[in-house]
Amino acid sequence: xxxxxxxxxxxxxxxxxxxxxxxxxxxxxxxxxxxxxxxxxxxxxxxxxxxxxxxxxxxxxxxxxxxxxxxxxxxxxxxxxxxxxxxxxxxxxxxxxxxxxxxxxxxxxxxxxxxxxxxxxxxxxxxxxxxxxxxxxxxxxxxxxxxxxxxxxxxxxxxxxxxxxxxxxxxxxxxxxxxxxxxxxxxxxxxxxxxxxxxxxxxxxxxxxxxxxxxxxxxxxxxxxxxxxxxxxxxxxxxxxxxxxxxxxxxxxxxxxxxxxxxxxxxxxxxxxxxxxxxxxxxxxxxxxxxxxxxxxxxx
Numbered sequence: 043x044x045x046x047x048x049x050x051x052x053x054x055x056x057x058x059x060x061x062x063x064x065x066x067x068x069x070x071x072x073x074x075x076x077x078x079x080x081x082x083x084x085x086x087x088x089x090x091x092x093x094x095x096x097x098x099x100x101x102x103x104x105x106x107x108x109x110x111x112x113x114x115x116x117x118x119x120x121x122x123x124x125x126x127x128x129x130x131x132x133x134x135x136x137x138x139x140x141x142x143x144x145x146x147x148x149x150x151x152x153x154x155x156x157x158x159x160x161x162x163x164x165x166x167x168x169x170x171x172x173x174x175x176x177x178x179x180x181x182x183x184x185x186x187x188x189x190x191x192x193x194x195x196x197x198x199x200x201x202x203x204x205x206x207x208x209x210x211x212x213x214x215x216x217x218x219x220x221x222x223x224x225x226x227x228x229x230x231x232x233x234x235x236x237x238x239x240x241x242x243x244x245x246x247x248x249x250x251x252x253x254x255x256x257x258x259x260x261x262x263x264x265x266x267x268x269x270x271x272x273x274x275x276x277x278x279x280x281x282x283x284x285x286x287x288x289x290x291x292x293x294x295x296x297x298x299x300x301x302x303x304x305x306x307x308x309x310x311x312x313x314x315x316x317x318x319x320x321x322x323x324x325x326x327x328x329x330x331x332x333x334x335x336x337x338x339x340x341x342x
Contacts (some may be wrong), residue, residue: 044151046080052336053071054069054093054096056326057070058060058116059137061140062120062132062133063121064133065122066112066137067089067109067110068165069090069092069108070087070096070108070138071099072103072104072108073100073103073105074098074099074105075105076100076104077104077199078105078141078142078148079094079105079106079107079148079150079340080097080108080109080134080137080143080150081099081106081107081142081151082109082134082150082152082156082158082159083111083152083153083154084152084153084177084178084255086220086240087240088110088236089108089109089110091323092106092150092325093323094326094332095329095336096108098333099150099337102337102340104148105141108135109137111154111155111158112125112130113249113252114252114253115249116243118250123252123255123265124259124265124268124269124270125255125264125265126153126257127157127158127159127259127273127274127277128266128270128271128272128275128276128277129270129271129273130154130158131158131161131270131276131277132162132164132270134158134332135273138162138166138170139181143169144169145168145171146171146342147171148172149163150173150336152176152323152325153177153178154180154256156176156177156178156179157178158277159174159281160276160280160281161277161279162276163283163285164277164281164282165272172284172286172339172340173283173284173286174286174287174339175287176274176287176289176324176325176332176337177289177290177293177296178289178293179301180279180304181277181305182282183280183301183302183303183304183306184282184301187301192299193297196296196297197295199257200257200260204262208254209251209254213250220237220240220241221233221237223295224236224323226294226325227321228292228293228294228326228327229294229328230321231326233323233326238324243273278296281308282309282311283309284310284339285308285312285316286312286314286315286335287304287312287315288316288322288324288335289316289331290314290316290320291316291317291319295322298316312332313339317331317332317335
């Protein structure tokens with residue numbers, strides 16, 4: 043299915059592929075024989091979040107692919123109900139195989155997609171040439187700074203999501219909770235177009251529980267499976283590949299004061315970029331700036 047809307051700078055195709063017992067729907071752009079650029083979204087978001095960056099990657103010769111993550115419609119809800127980061131890393135590796143990726147492939151991840159990228163890059167380093175992550179730094183950098191009062195206040199929703207009240211709170215009044223998250227996290231950005239797509243993806247109660255399940259698996263081991271133990275361990279590592287980490291200066295989800303010493307935990311050849319005039323969804327707020335940094339860093 044071709045996608046050509048005023049919010050897209052180039053038409054894209056929507057396709058689907060089975061990976062790890064789940065049918066993943068995805069958007070793609072660029073030559074099919076180009077190196078894979080796998081773009082992974084976070085919460086509360088969808089594959090449409092990459093609509094500015096994917097055409098830029100395609101113009102640079104990449105086969106840019108953005109899946110809806112597990113549990114986010116139209117991708118299937120996994121039958122095992124597992125949403126731990128290790129599972130997300132395994133999904134990324136499986137998509138690499140299913141889409142014909144090779145050692146030229148690159149990872150681009152935002153929010154939960156960043157965590158998935160760290161895990162996939164460490165789990166199978168031979169598959170990924172470079173990594174770009176946004177808005178969520180490696181655990182090794184941010185683990186201690188997360189527990190400051192200021193950051194815990196920003197992260198109230200994570201603690202809410204550990205309770206049985208989460209679905210009721212988020213779904214009330216047409217999922218208005220999500221409107222407020224976007225407004226708080228990216229002040230001044232008009233997210234109306236994005237929120238329509240986000241609510242279509244996780245508005246169904248089963249999909250909403252799936253999205254919240256990512257957070258429940260953070261702290262509760264009963265939401266994890268030993269099948270993903272190796273991948274879960276990999277998610278705590280920093281990528282061995284050169285990695286560009288980008289963070290919005292005005293990020294309301296994770297403050298700049300909470301990202302820790304990112305440069306100290308990344309490998310040689312890595313970069314840290316703070317994007318001025320942008321919050322949590324920096325690739326949407328400053329698409330030209332972010333796109334130029336990413337294209338430069340990923341250039342062969």
